[in-house]
Amino acid sequence: MIRINCPYCGERDHSEFSYGGDASIKYPSLEASEKEWTEAIFFRKNIRGFQLETWHHSNGCRMWLEVERSTVTHEIKSVRPCHPDLQKVVENNK
Amino acid sequence: MKSKRLNNLGKIDRDKTLNFTWDNKKLSGFEGDSLASALLANNIGIVGRSFKYHRPRGIFSSGVEESGALVTIGSKDRRDPNVRATTQELFDGLKASGQNAFPNVNFDLGGINNYIGRFFAAGFYYKTFMGIPPFEWGKGTTIWMLFEKLIRKAAGMGSASRLPDPDSYEHAHDFCDVIVVGSGPSGVAAAIEAAEKKLDVILVEQDSLVGGNQLSENDFSTSEIFNQLKSLGIKVMTRTTAFGLYDNCVVGLLERVTDHLSIPDSTLPRQRFWTIRAKHIIVGSGALERHIAFNNNDIPGVMTVNASKHYLNRYGVLTGEDIVIATNNDSVYETANELSEAGANVTVLDSRTNIEIDSNKNFEIRKGFVPYNINGTKKIDSLDISKSENINKIDTINCDQVLLSGGWSPAVHLLSHRGVKPKWDPENACFIPSDTKENITMIGSSRGLWNKDDCIASGVAGATDALNRLGVSKTNYFFPKPGGWKNPIKPLYEVKYKKSRSKSFVDYQHDVTADDVRLAHREGFISVEHLKRYTTLGMANDQGKMGNIIGLSLMADLLNKEIPEVGTTVFRPPYTPVPIGALTGRNVGKHFRPLRVTPMHQWNIDHGAKMIEVGLYQRPWYYPKKMKHSVIHILEKQQL
Numbered sequence: 148m149i150r151i152n153c154p155y156c157g158e159r160d161h162s163e164f165s166y167g168g169d170a171s172i173k174y175p176s177l178e179a180s181e182k183e184w185t186e187a188i189f190f191r192k193n194i195r196g197f198q199l200e201t202w203h204h205s206n207g208c209r210m211w212l213e214v215e216r217s218t219v220t221h222e223i224k225s226v227r228p229c230h231p232d233l234q235k236v237v238e239n240n241k
Numbered sequence: 242m243k244s245k246r247l248n249n250l251g252k253i254d255r256d257k258t259l260n261f262t263w264d265n266k267k268l269s270g271f272e273g274d275s276l277a278s279a280l281l282a283n284n285i286g287i288v289g290r291s292f293k294y295h296r297p298r299g300i301f302s303s304g305v306e307e308s309g310a311l312v313t314i315g316s317k318d319r320r321d322p323n324v325r326a327t328t329q330e331l332f333d334g335l336k337a338s339g340q341n342a343f344p345n346v347n348f349d350l351g352g353i354n355n356y357i358g359r360f361f362a363a364g365f366y367y368k369t370f371m372g373i374p375p376f377e378w379g380k381g382t383t384i385w386m387l388f389e390k391l392i393r394k395a396a397g398m399g400s401a402s403r404l405p406d407p408d409s410y411e412h413a414h415d416f417c418d419v420i421v422v423g424s425g426p427s428g429v430a431a432a433i434e435a436a437e438k439k440l441d442v443i444l445v446e447q448d449s450l451v452g453g454n455q456l457s458e459n460d461f462s463t464s465e466i467f468n469q470l471k472s473l474g475i476k477v478m479t480r481t482t483a484f485g486l487y488d489n490c491v492v493g494l495l496e497r498v499t500d501h502l503s504i505p506d507s508t509l510p511r512q513r514f515w516t517i518r519a520k521h522i523i524v525g526s527g528a529l530e531r532h533i534a535f536n537n538n539d540i541p542g543v544m545t546v547n548a549s550k551h552y553l554n555r556y557g558v559l560t561g562e563d564i565v566i567a568t569n570n571d572s573v574y575e576t577a578n579e580l581s582e583a584g585a586n587v588t589v590l591d592s593r594t595n596i597e598i599d600s601n602k603n604f605e606i607r608k609g610f611v612p613y614n615i616n617g618t619k620k621i622d623s624l625d626i627s628k629s630e631n632i633n634k635i636d637t638i639n640c641d642q643v644l645l646s647g648g649w650s651p652a653v654h655l656l657s658h659r660g661v662k663p664k665w666d667p668e669n670a671c672f673i674p675s676d677t678k679e680n681i682t683m684i685g686s687s688r689g690l691w692n693k694d695d696c697i698a699s700g701v702a703g704a705t706d707a708l709n710r711l712g713v714s715k716t717n718y719f720f721p722k723p724g725g726w727k728n729p730i731k732p733l734y735e736v737k738y739k740k741s742r743s744k745s746f747v748d749y750q751h752d753v754t755a756d757d758v759r760l761a762h763r764e765g766f767i768s769v770e771h772l773k774r775y776t777t778l779g780m781a782n783d784q785g786k787m788g789n790i791i792g793l794s795l796m797a798d799l800l801n802k803e804i805p806e807v808g809t810t811v812f813r814p815p816y817t818p819v820p821i822g823a824l825t826g827r828n829v830g831k832h833f834r835p836l837r838v839t840p841m842h843q844w845n846i847d848h849g850a851k852m853i854e855v856g857l858y859q860r861p862w863y864y865p866k867k868m869k870h871s872v873i874h875i876l877e878k879q880q881l
């Protein structure tokens with residue numbers, strides 16, 4: 148039901164993208180406890196409102212994007228590349 | 242009813258004759274006709290039988306709100322039941338037939354239900370769960386299963402074909418800045434205003450022609466408007482219904498691509514299911530005229546006033562000879578004038594007394610009168626009338642048609658899909674849309690504006706609202722106030738019949754009478770949602786487009802409350818029925834899901850394996866016995 152403004156390709160239909168899941172998760176180190184890993188892999192917040200999620204422009208530039216999307220209205224607040232260095236490149240080229 | 246085709250008037254092409262059949266009878270109409278107008282031109286009054294009582298029913302309207310003229314189109318694998326004859330375009334070779342009747346709609350054995358009707362009152366279906374009183378005979382699941390079969394057989398509509406659907410359907414996606422729903426004066430004004438400000442605009446119209454209710458005007462030119470819209474680069478989609486609004490400005494559309502063609506192009510899909518992502522939605526979906534509940538208000542020959550105007554000026558069909566118009570508002574007088582000019586003998590009953598009407602005295606106006614009872618069974622013989630103040634039969638008028646206008650209900654359905662509850666406007670006796678934070682703007686008579694200039698002004702205002710919200714402009718605008726008639730409307734929903742056992746229909750299609758609403762109240766089903774489910778009011782495939790407000794007002798009366806205190810039912814998508822085939826699209830047969838095979842697939846087939854689906858993969862299930870030895874032999878040999 149949404150259109151995503153890819154920073155590389157421009158605004159495209161969501162059918163070009165694949166959903167990647169929660170983008171706010173920080174994976175623990177390999178040495179971390181089982182409990183930490185369990186939480187990182189299985190436990191998700193069921194957010195009502197804006198959530199940060201990853202989308203893959205799989206039928207386009209094939210870049211991973213971080214999308215801020217409302218789970219209530221599908222409204223999209225922001226779209227940026229996932230990789231922090233690429234975020235800077237995109238910012239500088241604006 | 243004595244309806245006939247006129248030699249002048251109408252937007253039909255009298256040089257192109259189209260042949261069609263109605264219940265195997267050969268008839269003809271003209272290019273530009275709807276099935277309903279062609280039937281009326283051939284003076285066919287009875288086109289269906291009602292759901293429960295099998296009462297003869299005629300054509301009530303000229304549009305999507307139709308609840309009488311539901312017919313079956315086509316035959317064999319292309320049999321399409323419950324098609325509204327009023328929206329089906331006529332084509333050469335069309336085959337149509339009446340439904341819910343045996344042997345036919347003119348003589349139906351099921352008509353007996355009309356006389357034993359008191360056993361089929363509201364809640365009848367639920368009561369069979371409890372057995373038949375007084376001894377609760379037949380209580381229990383087994384016997385109820387038997388009842389259910391009988392009930393289902395007796396009550397119902399047309400039946401669908403059991404053969405696979407030979408047609409193909411498509412899914413399509415599109416996007417735009419502004420989508421305008423409805424091509425009436427307001428919708429066209431909004432589309433033009435938005436397009437002139439360089440926005441990307443889609444205009445959607447469910448009819449085959451643009452114009453909305455202006456198509457019922459004598460001097461209206463649809464092609465002129467169409468060309469103007471095209472020249473501004475507006476994408477005009479006709480024969481396309483916006484059936485629902487969804488999250489974040491998504492509109493669902495159903496485009497009927499080949500339903501109006503006698504020989505469809507085999508490369509085209511029958512229908513196309515569109516998902517449109519817009520930045521702003523402007524809805525000019527118009528308003529629907531209500532009927533009035535009084536005894537026998539369903540006899541063939543009863544119609545809404547606006548429908549008659551439509552048949553006259555769009556199709557060149559005069560729907561009656563001696564016409565009585567019953568109204569409580571100003572919208573009927575132009576129609577009365579035109580019908581009398583076309584040769585009908587017209588009498589107007591206006592329930593109001595203190596009104597000023599400019600008319601050229603071609604017809605009689607009886608102020609302070611209301612319809613009381615129609616005499617006749619398969620056609621109207623006469624109409625009993627009453628004073629609006631003191632309800633009682635005082636006079637009888639001989640006539641063959643009764644046209645009704647109980648006021649207009651703005652089509653707030655699409656906004657309701659977004660969870661926005663409409664608000665009651667007591668001055669205009671209708672629900673009007675409330676404001677919403679979403680990028681949706683209601684314009685025209687779907688806002689409760691009855692005057693064409695106001696509608697156009699509201700269209701421009703709606704487009705300005707869209708431009709402001711999209712950040713293109715910052716212009717002040719205002720919407721005209723609801724209303725626009727010279728004399729105020731006086732609420733009139735039901736004229737109560739004095740004798741018992743009246744058949745005063747609120748919802749024509751599901752045979753819900755005013756008495757059924759009272760029964761629901763007596764048995765405690767006073768919430769609107771309970772009333773709806775207990776009586777099935779508004780649950781037929783017209784979704785209560787004509788009757789809902791009447792049902793609400795009756796319940797409000799019984800509860801001694803105002804209509805807004807009783808509430809309004811929530812409209813859900815779709816606005817008009819969407820075929821399952823269109824929802825499915827191309828995903829049928831072997832396209833239902835991908836076929837995955839292993840590298841050994843051909844080998845397995847060659848050796849007679851019976852295959853089984855494992856996930857998406859085809860795997861051998863077993864090798865039938867006669868193959869057993871050779872298979873083992875080969876397996877051993879190849880060391881598999």
Ligand SMILES: [Zn+2]
Nearest residue numbers: 153156204208
């Ligand atoms: Zn991209």
